[in-house]
């Protein structure tokens with residue numbers, strides 16, 4: 001082992017050790033409105049001005065801003081009056097609430113919910129199950145009951161899911177030619193981010209968002225615009241209630257919530273409902289077959305441990321589940337983004 005490699009170990013170690021500090025700096029700057037204020041002011045501001053406008057201490061704000069500069073979330077310019085801060089392109093694009101690609105709501109969901117649950121990661125690994133009882137005093141059996149413990153939490157979760165689709169929804173919907181499928185059901189379609197991508201790419205298709213009644217009500221009221229008339233809604237529980245006939249069923253980030261037996265139950269039901277020649281599109285983040293990564297998928301899999309009943313899977317694992325339910329001609333498409341697509345045909 002060369003001495004140069006040895007020298008890198010402490011750097012890597014400290015980087016990992018500081019991971020949660022870095023997340024918290026970004027969460028705090030977002031929550032306080034630093035990036036939104038700097039976008040609106042269309043120029044640079046001093047830390048005193050930022051602190052005053054956002055109602056914080058000057059000493060705290062100055063240190064937060066400097067750390068954001070270290071993370072390349074802000075740029076600083078030294079003038080005779082002192083330091084002046086402005087957003088970087090990354091912050092303007094992804095950290096301001098108003099940007100079309102904003103990840104603000106996703107970060108807030110991580111800050112307010114995921115972060116709290118991860119306090120119990122050690123317990124989750126010991127117990128092999130989600131930590132809603134410890135984190136929120138809620139039943140670990142009813143994961144969506146715990147996730148939707150208030151309407152505010154549900155909206156935050158829905159906003160967070162849609163934030164991902166604003167940056168990679170088009171890639172998963174375009175991964176296969178879905179134009180032959182005109183009647184599409186997005187099972188667990190939630191806030192409709194993917195349904196919106198789908199109708200914009202396939203002008204002859206209609207998409208029905210099938211989700212739990214309280215989710216559908218909020219999706220209708222707050223997320224899907226009335227002019228998007230090719231999107232309709234269906235209130236139901238996909239484990240207990242009938243699934244209507246369709247050409248294509250989208251299951252985006254659904255199977256990763258559930259253990260294999262529940263996935264089989266759902267896929268078998270979908271296979272029965274599916275028109276002959278129709279199909280099912282799985283949208284998930286895929287683990288490498290040799291277990292080497294990608295790190296994002298490995299992290300998501302731990303999120304599933306701490307907050308759900310399922311896990312992230314490899315393409316062969318999804319293919320096996322699809323084949324066992326009856327689907328054939330299974331194709332896997334990696335998009336190079338966070339989420340990939342798998343199509344199975346009936």
Ligand SMILES: C[S@@+](CC[C@H](N)C(=O)[O-])C[C@H]1O[C@@H](n2cnc3c(N)ncnc32)[C@H](O)[C@@H]1O
Nearest residue numbers: 161188189190211212215236237238239252253
């Ligand atoms: C992880 S979210 C994925 C949402 C959406 N497909 C996306 O990728 O943005 C899981 C979705 O499944 C819905 N869901 C959970 N259990 C359900 C059930 N039994 N019946 C119908 N929908 C359900 C949830 O309400 C939620 O919208």
